[in-house]
Amino acid sequence: MNDDSSAAALAGSLRKELDRYPPDGKLPSSRVLVERFGVSPVTVSRALAALAAEGLVVTRPGAGTYRAAEPAGRPRTVDTSWQQVALTAEDPDAAPRVVDASAVLATLAAPPPGVIAFTGGYLHPSLQPEQALGAALARAARRPGAWERPPVEGLAALRAWFGREAGAGPAQVLITAGGQAALTTALRALAPPGGAVLVESPTYPGALAVARAAGLRPVPVPLDADGVRPDLLADAFAASGARVFLCQPLFQNPTGAVLAAGRRRRVLDLAHAAGAFVVEDDFARRLGHGGPLPPPLIADDPYGTVVHVASLTKATSPSLRIGALIARGPVVERLRAIQVVDSFFVPRPLQEATLELVGAPAWPRHLRAVAAGLRERRDAMLAALRHRLPALVPDPAPSGGYQLWLRLPDGTDETALTTAALRSGVAVAAGRPYFPAESPAPYVRVTFADTTGAEEITEGVRRFALALALTGEGEGTHSGRYG
Known part of the structure; x- marks a missing residue:
């Protein structure tokens, strides 16, 4: 569990306990919270900062953290029905605007716990400098x-x-x-x-x-x-x-x-x-x-x-x-x-x-580490695909980047496949959003940058192969180019 998720969990626990303290009552010290919950001082600091941002606690330098004397005001509920009209009423002579961030948000979303992310577009923390x-x-x-x-x-x-x-x-x-x-x-x-x-x-x-x-x-x-x-x-x-x-x-x-x-x-x-x-x-x-x-x-x-x-x-x-x-x-x-x-x-x-x-000496070393890390992860994904889904192996294999573009059998339902993959414990991206017009064939994009390494990638491909089998597409797969 990373520091952010640990801090969120600790904040949730403390939030439930606030009723134990009277208004302006002092909470346990950071040292006590560290020992009680088995977390780091940084995690405690982040959790208390989150509660302070919500107006639930007040931190007094040199004195400690106290329950807020007055609870923060609740969000006001207003009728926003009128916005449905305002956001869609456009000049009929103007070019239509389509504000749709769903495909971008899908690549930024963190998968549920236990799901292997073959959708991430950034380096895994172990590869970041x-x-x-x-x-x-x-x-x-x-x-x-x-x-x-x-x-x-x-x-x-x-x-x-x-x-x-x-x-x-x-x-x-x-x-x-x-x-x-x-x-x-x-x-x-x-x-x-x-x-x-x-x-x-x-x-x-x-x-x-x-x-x-x-x-x-x-x-x-x-x-x-x-x-x-x-x-x-x-x-x-x-x-x-x-x-x-x-x-x-x-x-x-x-x-x-x-x-x-x-x-x-x-x-x-x-x-x-x-x-x-x-x-x-x-x-x-x-x-x-x-x-x-x-x-x-x-x-x-x-x-x-x-x-x-x-x-x-x-x-x-x-x-x-x-x-x-x-x-x-x-x-x-x-x-x-x-x-x-x-x-x-x-x-x-x-x-x-x-x-x-x-400008630091660490910069060229980092770039070499990124190249080696991506190459190792690419090779691990290609090896796993050759073992379980050889007909999906792309040809040629990319010599850079962080993803593979996999051509699926004709007639494959991308939505059903990505849903089945998620149920099997691996997140992959449907190919349809990558095409500006009609898609010529079914695809999925699988990424390897945001993974821990070969072991996780191998397991992710196993889960993906299971999803293909569950949707009836595991047999007779074939390779292809870009449509």
């Missing part, structure tokens, strides 16, 4: 001016760090609150209201949610094992009039595909000919499993058509919400204006801590 992050945050807090307002574009040193890999200067970089915020800013800045935006099919559901919430129309461009197909990309530009193509050239989510060297320039030429921008979501740059990587697409861009999205979140911690937008030309000012209107700037302490992290 927790000590290095803590040390970086402590050093950052001691920096002069650490709590002063930063430049709205971000700290110059951090912008320079992100820009080097993309072959860009600091003036061409904006620091963002993670990759998702960068995608939101980019699509709002580049695509006209009600317009089309070309996306890979399948693609990251969070990008589809951003586009639809902005009133944009995602238009699918199919992939194969070498990334987006340039012939279909040309057709999509011509048919839709789109001015934006959103893609993931490196370890694409969910397929793991890498855009082939022979297609990179062709994609840029097609976008330039259409007068369009390419939004390059380079979220997996630091999630390779070892070996050389192609440079970012923006590094080979001769036109200024690429708007590059970088992020450190996937390779560190879900709470290090630091990313960057990199572009050339007047579009930088448009991106900057949208970001300032939305959020002003990224908090300076987080930027300072990031600089401390990436």
Whole structure:
């Protein structure tokens, strides 16, 4: 059990016992609570802080913790029926907005206790650089001016760090609150209201949610094992009039595909000919499993058509919400204006801590550990699939990222399968939300980053195979590409 869940359990126990104490009565000391419940002092501190936030207790420095003299006011109940009308009444001439975060929330939701998570999109705590992050945050807090307002574009040193890999200067970089915020800013800045935006099919559901919430129309461009197909990309530009193509050239989510060297320039030429921008979501740059990587697409861009999205979140911690937008030309000012209107700037302490992290000797060691950890987990999942479900093994296997994209037998009910899997004790993601239009075939995405290692992965695949058998899909499975 982690500290957060332990603190929540302790807070629940103390909450039930508060009636034993009179108003303004003193609770047992932290030392007594540590001994009684067998938890750490940190857990006790967090539990008491939670009760204080609810207005149930009051902490007095040097004196202890007391039951609040007056209970906190109960939440007021009001009639909100009118909101159903207000939230759906739109201008009939305007582009419809679809605000649906269900697919994103599904990847963020913690599975029930005892369920193995093949849905997580972040590193398991054992792979996160927790000590290095803590040390970086402590050093950052001691920096002069650490709590002063930063430049709205971000700290110059951090912008320079992100820009080097993309072959860009600091003036061409904006620091963002993670990759998702960068995608939101980019699509709002580049695509006209009600317009089309070309996306890979399948693609990251969070990008589809951003586009639809902005009133944009995602238009699918199919992939194969070498990334987006340039012939279909040309057709999509011509048919839709789109001015934006959103893609993931490196370890694409969910397929793991890498855009082939022979297609990179062709994609840029097609976008330039259409007068369009390419939004390059380079979220997996630091999630390779070892070996050389192609440079970012923006590094080979001769036109200024690429708007590059970088992020450190996937390779560190879900709470290090630091990313960057990199572009050339007047579009930088448009991106900057949208970001300032939305959020002003990224908090300076987080930027300072990031600089401390990436400048420390522990940083390259952490990246090597991530590569080794992901490679070991990928190999364990592939081995388990070959043993129990050989027809589902993807070909080729991804050389980076944190997921496998599994083609299911024709006619498989994804919803029934994911429900059966959850009942069997493993969480997997249905493939349907990854397609911007009709799905060409049934798929599931299984991730391995948020697992403890080979033993848990092997058990998770066993449970998944059981779910397939329970739904009648365990026999006759076959491999496939991307539809």
